[in-house]
Amino acid sequence: MTEPLLEISGLSKTFVSGGRRVSAVESVSFDIRPGETVGLVGGSGSGKSTLARLLLRLTPPESGRIRFEGKDWLDLSGNALRRARARLQMVFQDPLAAFNPRATVADVLMDPLRIHGTVVPAARPKEVERLLERVGLPSALAERSVLDVSGGQRQRVAIARALATRPALIVLDEAVSALDVSVRRKVLELLVALQKENGLAYLFISHDLAVVRAVSHRVLVMDAGRIVEAATASRIIEDPQSDAAKALVRAVPKLESENDAAT
Numbered sequence: 001m002t003e004p005l006l007e008i009s010g011l012s013k014t015f016v017s018g019g020r021r022v023s024a025v026e027s028v029s030f031d032i033r034p035g036e037t038v039g040l041v042g043g044s045g046s047g048k049s050t051l052a053r054l055l056l057r058l059t060p061p062e063s064g065r066i067r068f069e070g071k072d073w074l075d076l077s078g079n080a081l082r083r084a085r086a087r088l089q090m091v092f093q094d095p096l097a098a099f100n101p102r103a104t105v106a107d108v109l110m111d112p113l114r115i116h117g118t119v120v121p122a123a124r125p126k127e128v129e130r131l132l133e134r135v136g137l138p139s140a141l142a143e144r145s146v147l148d149v150s151g152g153q154r155q156r157v158a159i160a161r162a163l164a165t166r167p168a169l170i171v172l173d174e175a176v177s178a179l180d181v182s183v184r185r186k187v188l189e190l191l192v193a194l195q196k197e198n199g200l201a202y203l204f205i206s207h208d209l210a211v212v213r214a215v216s217h218r219v220l221v222m223d224a225g226r227i228v229e230a231a232t233a234s235r236i237i238e239d240p241q242s243d244a245a246k247a248l249v250r251a252v253p254k255l256e257s258e259n260d261a262a263t
């Protein structure tokens with residue numbers, strides 16, 4: 001069996017706010033294999049974004065281990081960390097929050113190429129064109145301001161930026177949640193196609209089980225900081241065990257009728 005790409009064990013994070021302790025992530029353990037999409041679903045406040053932030057090392061855990069591509073991810077620093085970061089990228093719900101609002105699409109894509117030295121400077125404009133093409137955008141978009149493209153195009157630019165450093169894993173945190181149904185479906189199709197081409201793995205985080213079902217090989221259900229259920233999306237939809245999964249399944253028929261309305 002293939003070695004896991006990412007191995008998380010016993011990961012915990014507590015916040016203290018207003019004198020109250022909140023166990024945002026509690027003893028979370030799971031693996032992701034190369035080329036696999038793991039869906040992470042849960043209601044508001046269940047700990048999904050905190051888990052993503054721990055994974056990206058945007059916040060340190062209290063305890064637990066993360067191994068990524070065979071290395072102790074939490075121990076890496078300096079150049080080794082920079083090299084490893086290229087392999088683990090993230091796409092957020094609102095790419096504008098992560099982009100410089102004065103940037104052009106080309107600037108957004110040039111940044112990671114420069115920071116990670118992915119291609120030599122002379123080859124960067126061509127690489128920008130290639131990245132745009134891979135996410136289904138015309139090369140003419142390169143000179144446009146990031147403020148001047150549609151929400152769907154902007155999310156494709158965010159995916160292209162993540163791809164720029166040739167990652168093995170992309171964490172997508174509510175990455176299609178702000179898009180309308182037909183644009184969302186096209187972006188999901190793009191993610192699946194890119195995975196087939198490149199053997200990418202995804203951690204696909206969403207509050208929406210219907211969206212997670214469309215892309216995930218396996219789904220983890222999170223509730224109050226813990227993983228309370230793990231199975232295929234179809235199994236969870238047909239036979240949810242936990243209260244959290246039951247609540248997420250109840251929300252699915254409504255979304256399916258929205259999808260029908262859009263077709």
Ligand SMILES: Nc1ncnc2c1ncn2[C@@H]1O[C@H](COP(=O)(O)OP(=O)(O)OP(=O)(O)O)[C@@H](O)[C@H]1O
Pocket residue numbers: 015016017022023024042043044045046047048049050051207
């Ligand atoms: N910086 C922080 N300080 C204090 N508490 C926090 C902080 N970040 C998250 N929390 C708390 O941790 C818990 C988990 O939050 P988190 O944002 O990870 O959940 P989520 O599943 O991503 O929710 P949502 O889908 O609403 O974003 C919540 O109770 C939240 O209030």
